[in-house]
Amino acid sequence: MDQLPNMRLTTQRQIILEELAKVTSHPTANEVYDMVRQRLPRIGLGTVYRNLELMAESGLILKLEVGGTQKRFDATISPHYHIRCIQCSKVDDIEIPVQQHINALAGAVCDYLILGHHIEFSGICDDCAQKKTEH
Amino acid sequence: MDQLPNMRLTTQRQIILEELAKVTSHPTANEVYDMVRQRLPRIGLGTVYRNLELMAESGLILKLEVGGTQKRFDATISPHYHIRCIQCSKVDDIEIPVQQHINALAGAVCDYLILGHHIEFSGICDDCAQKKTEH
DNA sequence: TTATGTGCAAAACATTTGCAGGAGT
């Protein structure tokens, strides 16, 4: 719940954050590892996992628990939803301003204390749709 | 996309489906395995996974790709959303009739072919909220 | 100086798969 605990500023953390900020995709931990390794060849995969987890906890980045087998990470922390292509598994952002509204609707029909929600759309991206038409 | 392919009716499949239909929780594959094993002690975990996957593909049951480390399964296939307690990880159903509306909004702002969506709420369930107050 | 972080390798999980024998149709 606190912002930045006693977290030291290490080269590894700086570079992980920089590399994540460079891309608009939503890379998996392993993809971040590959990106970072180009600048820090000796970094360990465990370090990448540990730091992505810490940064997500402290709210510096977003950890997306979308479908599929791997978690994904996102340097954009403004509230938004995601859409995943069922063909190529790519994940894109999508913005529709209905958060408040949906939380209110949910609060009305169940006895949980609602903290938030996430919408994951599934569909077929432009690229994959074209490939289908091509053949 | 087809309903039931050339799927044989085996004891294992029958019992997996029966046990899943008995509960309103959203058990993980391993929890289904435990339930089924009480009636079929020699069933293999692989068989449970294979069949849950097949049934989900053919639309007999729902496979929930909610957050957390394990997938969950649900015998209720009518469209509904889910809410997960951040304390105890329990998953409940939640029904708010906004599917069409949300798909339309999303379709308007992105160039995917929208196939559907799922909303996962997070919150604190009644039980956990009470435990907090108790102490 | 000392608590925290790192690299490395092993462990822990969840899930999938290969295969030889078994069961539904």
Next chain:
DNA sequence: ACTCCTGCAAATGTTTTGCACATAA
């Protein structure tokens, strides 16, 4: 009979963890 299915165990893929050394504060 002829597939398809199962149990078992091993393999795979992702994430976590233990530990000795390194490094930011």
